[in-house]
Amino acid sequence: MFKSFVLSIILLSSYVAIGQNRVQIHGKLVDTSGHPLSQATVMLLVPKDSSLVNFGRANDQGIFEFKNVKRQPYIFKASYVSYVPLQMDVKPDQEASIDLGALMMKPISKELFEVVVRTAKAPLSIRGDTIEYNAASFKVPPGATVEDLLRKLPGMEIEADGSIRAQGQTVKKVTVDGRSFFGSDPKLATKNIAADAIQKVQVFNGKTEAAKVTGIDDGKKEKTINLELKESHKKGGFGKITGGIATEGRKEVKGNYNKFDAKNQLSLIGLGNNTNQSGMSFDDYQDFRGSQAFSWGNEADFGFTGNGRYFSFDDGDDQMGIPIGGRRDGFSKNYSGGANYNYDTKKTKFSSNYYFNQSERIIDKISSTQRFFQEKTQNSADTTSQRTFSGNHRMSMRYEKSIDTLNTLILISNGKLSFGNADQNSRIFQQLLVQNNLNPRQTKLLNGSEQQSFTIQNTAIFRHKFAKNGRSFSASAGYNYANSDGSSTQKSLSQFLSATTLRDSIQAIDQLTNNFSKKTQIKSSLFFVEPLSKAFFWESFFNTSFQSNRLNRDLFDRGSSSLETRNDSLSRYYDNNLTYNRLGSSIRYSKDGVNVTVGLAAQQFNLTGDFRKSASAPNLANIDLNYFAWIPKVGVDLELKNNRYLFFSYDKSVQEPSIRDLQPIVDNSNPLFLRVGNPNLLPSLNHSISSGFNLFDAANFLNLYTNLSYNYNVNQVVYNQSINSNGVVLTKPLNISGGESYVGYFGFGFPLKKTISTMNINADFNLAKNPLFLNDVLSNTNTNAGNLGARISFTPNDRITFYMNARFGLNNTSYDKSALPEQTIRNTQFGSELTVNFGKNTFLSYNLDYKVYENKTRGLYQEMPILNVSVFKYLGKAQKSEIRLTVYDVFKKNLGVNQFAFQNFVSFEKTQTLSQYVMLSYTYNMRGLSSPIRKR
Template sequence: MRQLLSLLLVIACLGSAYSQTTARFSVKGTVVDSGSTALVGATVMLLTPKDSSLVNFGRSTDKGTFELKGNKRMPYLLKISYVGYLPYQKEFTPSDDAVTDLGNIELKPITKELFEVVVRTAKAPLSIRGDTIEYNASSFKVPPGSTVEELLRKLPGVQVDQEGNIKAQGEDVKRVTVDGKTFFGTDPKLATKNLPAEAISKVQVFNDKTEKAKITGVDDGVKEKTVNLELKESHKKGGFGKVTAGVGTDARAQIRGNYNKFNSKEQFSVIGFGNNTNQSGLSWDDYQDFRGSQSFNWSDQGDFGFSNGGYIFFGDDNDSFGVPVNGGGRDNRGFSKNYAGGANYNYDTKKTKLSTNYFYNQTQQTLDAVSTRENFLPNGSLRTDIGSSRINFNGIHRGSLRFEQKLDSTNTLIVIGNGRFNKGDDSFNSLEQFRRTGSTLSGQSRINNSSNYDAFALQTTAIFTHRFQKKGRNFSLSTAYNRNNTNGDADQRSENTLVTDGTNPVNPIRTINQINQTNSLRSEFKASALYTEPISKKVFWETFYNFSFRRDEVDRDVFDRVDPNEVFNDSLSRYYVNNFTYNRLGSSFRYTNKGFNFSFGGAALNFHQEGQFTRDQSSSAAPTTVGRTFFTVVPNASMNYDLKNNRYLRANYSVNIRQPSTRDLQPVVDNSNPRYIQEGNPNLLPQLTHSLSGGYNMFNPATFTNVFINVNYNYNINQIVYNQTVDSLLITRTRPINIDGGQSVGSYVSFGFPLKKTKSNLNVWSNVNFGNNPIYINNVLNKTRSNNYNLGLRLDYTPSEKFTLYTNGNWSVTNTSYSISSLQNQRIYSYNYNADMNVLFPAGIYFNGNFNYRIYQNKRFGFDQKVPILNLSVYKVIFKNKRGEIRLTAYDVFKRNLGITQSASQNFISQERVQTLSRYFMLNFTYNMRGVKATTRRQGGMIIF
């Protein structure tokens, strides 16, 4: 905290000294039309005459006045733009006074005769129209070979963190489009980290409507911060991509490549990589528009109705259908070999949109870990020290298709299909030692497990939408069929012993030598309908219905090895069938007028479960049945208010419902770790979460100052938690149960402003979260309270294209307390410092340094870990048109990379260290493919680009 205060003090002093320097001056004036009427909100820019670099900017006030302060004394080019008027530009030299007053500046309306002049002069670094800011990409210089992400870092009002997450005007960017089309799916990073900066003509930042509002024509008041990348004509018609190959020390090697070609209608891309450098997902620099046009829309799942609550979410966490992407970063756990490749094709016109792709990736990973876990009990604690080794392999085929057809001006049909097939195996060995309330050894387990599996999954959806002639009247209908089939075999061997003298394992309490065969099949049919009716120009009525039927069938056979035979285990084997029927009927009203948008409504939902299970599918014994019905009414309300001048206020209340996962419902015992046995609970009820949130955000386009405030509160009913019991043999058993009382409250505040426009920006943020989670430990209620305080700061300094510096720091403190054992209360400190520097040296040599310093402290357990990670690279661009690059990189110069994690939750704390890839050097060669070059010619008295 002292470091942060010192840094803020230095920045404040520098800013004060800077503003008081006598060598600087202010320029002011008044923007008017030919009738001397003030022009409000005109974009005013101060440029260098030599290269039109942006130095300062602002907007005219409601009286047409402007003033740009803190400028160096030198000649400038003043440029003013306003919609419908001829751009104004004038070179001037400041007077000796502190303020140079340019008086009234008259803008002329655009006429046909002036159009050629408009084309000649319209190329300004940026323009501001309402809540839309448009940047001219060529006015913001980045090194050759840079991606769009590096370009965005240069733009005033835009921030990009080390993971590639984008903020514009203080808000998270929800979508990035290219020429107005979603060629890259819903993740903004897929575009910004892969398209080359040189391909971009303009960058536009604005508040867009949601996909639902666009389709129905009813404004829901929700805005999505959107960035649109406008391509140069050269890259709309040509292809571009690159190939990179590298070799390094310690037998490290990598190769990756991609090629992308598209025009106004079609897009095709191929991609592939292989490495042993822990890069298990696609590099952002390689991704190159792989996901494709219209990958996701609001209605792709066809679950109409409340978009923020009231629909049951099934809690099964299967592998995603999406292509794995990790930003090009290295996995901080273990060692892995990775291979992947795929192809993608898109076709996009006003009436027809088609997106399809295939992708395969495989990863073989080795993990050697040492971990410590301490569970707090009503009468003491249980400490577990684990040393483990794991080798696993996973290979996944993925395919997807999305087809959208506008049948006519009122009807649209969407068909979606996603498929996945994967195979994998896993080998796991560990030695676990247990200590009960102290350091004396009480027991240990040796585990030697292996498994293999294959799985197939399919998702299909069809959506039909009809828009009536009356504006706002719409009808939508959807159907979906999903299927998931998994088959697996497991070989489980373990020996578990007690220790009576504190040193030597004796008295075996359990030995496991089993074969486990599990077949699981899930199928689901869904249907949904939505009708929207305008009651007036300001009031709309919406009603919807959702239906789903889901069937889960699990056949688990367990055999004990009793040499020389395999004996069926009645107690662990299960055949289980579960049917879920879900109905939801709801309605809501929406009022919208002059920026104020309010919606309220409710839905009645009925959930019925009917299941049965036996020890075996062929068993003659009567099955045990499970049947129950759950009914509730859930309210929903939301408010969005556009206060004008880029100020927004919002509030929301909803009830979210989560159905227990199939695994939690299965009355199946998982004894793969004999000291930690898990069992399902077929009597679980769905979890209800009441959520209340509100927020305010403001952006001043004249000063580029932004403020963002958000608060939220959640309260859980029938929360699904995992009850724990630890017996005298130190065996922990967990079983999910429902419990009330879990709640959380949080807040987030951020403030950002330029220290020097176009040169330096400062952002400060803070979030505070309080949580209370109840759980039963040996039938005693334990309430875990977790209070987290977080403070962050980001300072960007980009004085020129030859030098850039991005720094940020994050300070976090978490206090955790336990009602059953206050002696175990603890405080965890986590500090994170980052710096990224780029320097251009003579002879076109570039240097990049990236430094990350992480500090973890937990004084109660004497844990104090400092991890400095420094990566350095030097590179030079070669060949004609700068198509080649040679780069030498040193990873983890200090050789301090450690896979460290620590956490505190419920009734335990844990720490883990994993051996992982450390210092090595790599030499890379990259060859870039460029599109056709743009040409400039004159035709018919007009300039054509």
């Protein structure tokens, strides 16, 4: 109190000094019956822009007073709950104080206040005598007209003949966005415009037509309604189309179109080319799938809450999802197209799409492989010519319904129908080295196949939140079905050039195989979360699955007179059933950046199966395997100060053997390299420890990612190899324990000069020990591999961008029990990219990718400089068109090169691939082309 007293003295003295420029404004606020409005808010605003300069409250007698305010014009404003705010101009003259007298405030009509403000929670705007509110807040059935809407609004009455009365007076005129709507009959607008197109309804007293014409205000007012239409910014459509023709008969065309509004998204896409582009780009995929491009909550196999979430996208034809990307070796013709429709509201989300793609591919390759055994070495040089065709119809549907705030249901169905065929023509030259004896031989292969398959996956997920905060329950059910029906022919002729008898020297195979397989899976999962406290959560899950597989293989030997005889020793009928159950529980602590999960699950598999030579033949073997494992889980995830993250996890995973590995059949499509399945495989087990540290420094544009992990395998499925005296290799999967690997990654990005140049450095390593049986002797392959890379971007302005990168890869593979010498493989890559804007929307860009493949041990070396150069220009004012001339592979050097060193073999492979061509292309983009040339 003393403080304010002192302050008042100071203020008083300053008032005296500058009193001439100060004024006092006072008055009293009352309601229509003269009662004081105590505690009403009073404000002084600047007339120019309604800026607030002073405010206060009226006292219990409704009296207010602004003392000592600057002498200038004001808007005086008073507000009081449920009263129309009062506003008046105050223009102080020379007087020392202004008395505004008793000011009367009018109540807002009770109806308007209760219905609009309290119930519909719509803002009320007061503009002089106009009161307007947001019509969107009033619920009307879909398809309703404005008339139906007006009927709901307080103070409105609609007569039987459609005429409108507002606050008791007849409405003479309805305007739409301030303009007359088809003449003066108000009913025309209200009967014809859909209610959901209306954003606001305004009711005001307009001047009469007569007053407007004469310019003399006759004081008569007409009730007018103005309908403000919703802004249409949520509607849109965009699309683009590109077509190009090139030398060598190359051409491509692709296009997409998207149309969307607040609820509906429709998109179409199509592409056709013979330039090796089989899938759409990621951006095109995102546009095509729209709101469903990244959809979460589709995981139906509940388990331990993981460290972080990730999305996965499909890139192959084997997958259920739409293929993305894909520039593959060889020569291919590709066609694809599809349509996607999404419907999204808060309560219901629906999405469906259809996508077709087909690809015809020609592959001509040469490869050289060295395969080492204890006393034998096999050198092989293959020339292969292959033609494959594949086509896929994909359909998917997703439906999500929020039944109420606590219950959600999701239904997902994905289907795929595939068909394909392939022809292969190979010539294999082999040398088998046995203690300095060379056994050369030659094989010609002519294989063909035709196949059709169908897959459908259905999932239902139900989620329930309990009223207790944090308690939730989820259940899922799934039904998957897949079948495949195909036939193949194997024709081969092998000549053993060093054989002594004619019988040994030539081996011919001419076979026809019919394959049929069927897979049915039913599964279900449950998940329950119970909050133990604000930071501790108890999570439990149960998974169960039953899978039934059938595989029928009928193999026929074809004689000289194309007579087919069934080959019982290579034909198999195989049935198996896999039952899987997992029950787990974990405790999670989550608070203030500390997230820790500790849990344990029990997992059980049962695999039963039997196989026969034909449908009616007796069983050759019955398989009944039981497997049980405890699965512990530890996860620690810390968010430290300043966007630094530290994580650690221990995971153990169990993977059942694949059907392909279990099937007890011999695959002799290459008679020199036989594959056989193993029906006695156990599930494989993997222990994994990983930890990492990430950092994002927004202020300095820095980021750092590091992680380190260790994996140890138990019962790993390994393809073991043995070689017979004729040099035929047989590979068979077996369970082996002891394989391990250390994997590390380091990535660091920092600005060389902020906003202009950035450098990224990354390094990774993989140190692995892979055991395998070579002719039944356990051997280890040790692979030490590492990569070191750097990238610099230089983006000084919007006219030039330059990128440069280099990558060095080294792979050192050694073998502890085979004759194979240590292999050193090097892959080196340099890249550079430049785009220059010459002005007038003309650009030049090049992209250089220089790769060197090298195997020091074997003396193999391949250089591949690939340079693409293009010139392009945006046309038109809106820059919607682009014309582009591109020279692909200027040096005509493109090749598909692959080299591996793994297990007991090293190989080097070259595939003839689409090389130099010059393309002229035109693009039309409805939204205009992106002008920044910078990459993100």
